[in-house]
Amino acid sequence: MNDIAFLKELPEDVVIPLLQHKGAVCEPVVSVGDTVHAGQKIGEASGAASAPVHASVSGTVAAIEKLPHPFGTKVLSVLITLDENQKKAGSIPVADPNPSEIRQIIKDAGIVEIHGTPTCDVIENIDTIIVNASYRSTLIAGCVGICSYPYEVHDGLKYMMQAAGAKQAVIAVNKVNKEALEALAGIELEENIKVVPVKTKYTPGMEDLLVYDIMGTTKQIGGKPEDAGVGVCGVNTAYEVYDAITTGRPSMHIPVSISGAVEKPQSLLVPIGMRFKDVIEACGGYSGDVGKVVMNGLTIGIAQYTDDVPVVKQTAGIIVVDKKDVLLDETYPCIHCARCVDVCPVDLIPSRIATYSDQGRYEECRGMHVMNCVECGECAGACPSKIHILQLIWRAKVAIDRAYADTAEKQTSNLTLGCCGGA
Numbered sequence: 001m002n003d004i005a006f007l008k009e010l011p012e013d014v015v016i017p018l019l020q021h022k023g024a025v026c027e028p029v030v031s032v033g034d035t036v037h038a039g040q041k042i043g044e045a046s047g048a049a050s051a052p053v054h055a056s057v058s059g060t061v062a063a064i065e066k067l068p069h070p071f072g073t074k075v076l077s078v079l080i081t082l083d084e085n086q087k088k089a090g091s092i093p094v095a096d097p098n099p100s101e102i103r104q105i106i107k108d109a110g111i112v113e114i115h116g117t118p119t120c121d122v123i124e125n126i127d128t129i130i131v132n133a134s135y136r137s138t139l140i141a142g143c144v145g146i147c148s149y150p151y152e153v154h155d156g157l158k159y160m161m162q163a164a165g166a167k168q169a170v171i172a173v174n175k176v177n178k179e180a181l182e183a184l185a186g187i188e189l190e191e192n193i194k195v196v197p198v199k200t201k202y203t204p205g206m207e208d209l210l211v212y213d214i215m216g217t218t219k220q221i222g223g224k225p226e227d228a229g230v231g232v233c234g235v236n237t238a239y240e241v242y243d244a245i246t247t248g249r250p251s252m253h254i255p256v257s258i259s260g261a262v263e264k265p266q267s268l269l270v271p272i273g274m275r276f277k278d279v280i281e282a283c284g285g286y287s288g289d290v291g292k293v294v295m296n297g298l299t300i301g302i303a304q305y306t307d308d309v310p311v312v313k314q315t316a317g318i319i320v321v322d323k324k325d326v327l328l329d330e331t332y333p334c335i336h337c338a339r340c341v342d343v344c345p346v347d348l349i350p351s352r353i354a355t356y357s358d359q360g361r362y363e364e365c366r367g368m369h370v371m372n373c374v375e376c377g378e379c380a381g382a383c384p385s386k387i388h389i390l391q392l393i394w395r396a397k398v399a400i401d402r403a404y405a406d407t408a409e410k411q412t413s414n415l416t417l418g419c420c421g422g423a
């Protein structure tokens with residue numbers, strides 16, 4: 001699964017949520033009945049951590065209403081019925097843009113990292129950029145992208161460095177992703193851009209650890225990348241930056257890896273707003289009985305209550321779990337194989353912590369540094385006894401958080417809410 005495939009047929013309609021970032025929901029700038037072209041802005045960003053939203057297809061706005069979103073709620077969305085012509089909105093790239101023009105292009109293109117932070121915010125006040133290509137290629141399509149588009153990712157990174165005034169950049173590639181390493185070895189890198197093979201899969205919650213491992217800065221764990229002057233971005237966003245600068249196109253497609261119980265697992269470039277069920281149909285449909293549909297990984301992804309939800313800027317993978325595998329998900333006693341210990345990127349002993357948590361011995365969990373857990377889920381994924389290690393870790397962390405929280409502060413906020421709605 002190391003090439004990105006293209007859709008043979010577009011769906012009949014797409015649902016484009018006006019919330020695909022951390023900030024507030026965008027204001028719609030189109031009305032029902034309007035004709036829109038691919039690349040046209042349909043939602044205006046408002047406030048901090050917000051990014052504009054664009055039509056990924058051309059057609060007619062059929063509705064603007066709250067519709068299911070993969071994060072589990074209903075969100076104001078623009079439903080577009082596709083037309084036959086698929087016209088694109090005119091886009092004129094800026095010739096030889098200066099750093100402030102590059103920043104503005106990235107902002108206007110609505111490019112957003114997988115955790116929802118707009119990329120233009122990620123590259124504010126930093127001097128180093130790390131492209132996180134540490135996921136395994138078969139799970140996250142963004143890393144497949146580095147095999148297919150190494151020049152574009154590299155040049156997108158160069159533009160980001162110019163925009164940020166960054167001195168250096170690193171492309172962190174999982175060492176098992178040989179194809180990506182070979183693809184990058186085949187291009188001439190800028191002197192201040194290095195490729196670093198890494199052994200860990202750094203999920204978005206592990207960016208502090210990624211920065212620590214790459215930069216060797218001891219104050220980083222538990223902090224934020226920007227505290228160390230580092231901005232971490234994804235492979236796909238580096239590609240999108242290149243695309244926005246060189247063609248004027250905004251963020252409107254995303255590579256998604258579709259795996260599990262589907263006829264043809266693959267990485268597919270899909271328009272934002274295409275429903276999961278249409279994406280799965282484009283992969284030949286479900287194979288077997290569907291147990292669960294999960295966005296972005298089995299351990300820390302989000303299980304969907306319907307396959308009617310659309311692909312958003314945070315969708316990197318769709319995994320279909322067969323019913324028999326869901327039913328088999330019962331736990332067995334620990335066999336002390338230590339696989340969970342071997343895979344833990346922060347050198348914890350997950351089996352011991354899980355046992356203590358199960359027994360309510362949270363102080364012992366704390367003593368075993370449970371709070372350093374980055375919740376990657378690797379231990380649970382490796383456990384042959386299918387022990388719910390991550391859930392037990394969460395339970396311990398919540399209990400410790402509660403026990404050590406500033407109770408005075410907590411009371412104040414509860415009182416502010418009050419039993420009468422904060423009056």
Ligand code: SF4
Pocket residue numbers: 340343344345346347348349350372373374375376377378379380389390393
């Ligand atoms: S989830 Fe498991 S493997 Fe990942 S950091 Fe926590 S204890 Fe370690």
Ligand code: SF4
Pocket residue numbers: 333334335336337338339340341350351379382383384385386387389
């Ligand atoms: S991987 Fe599972 S069975 Fe093996 S030591 Fe860890 S908790 Fe026990």
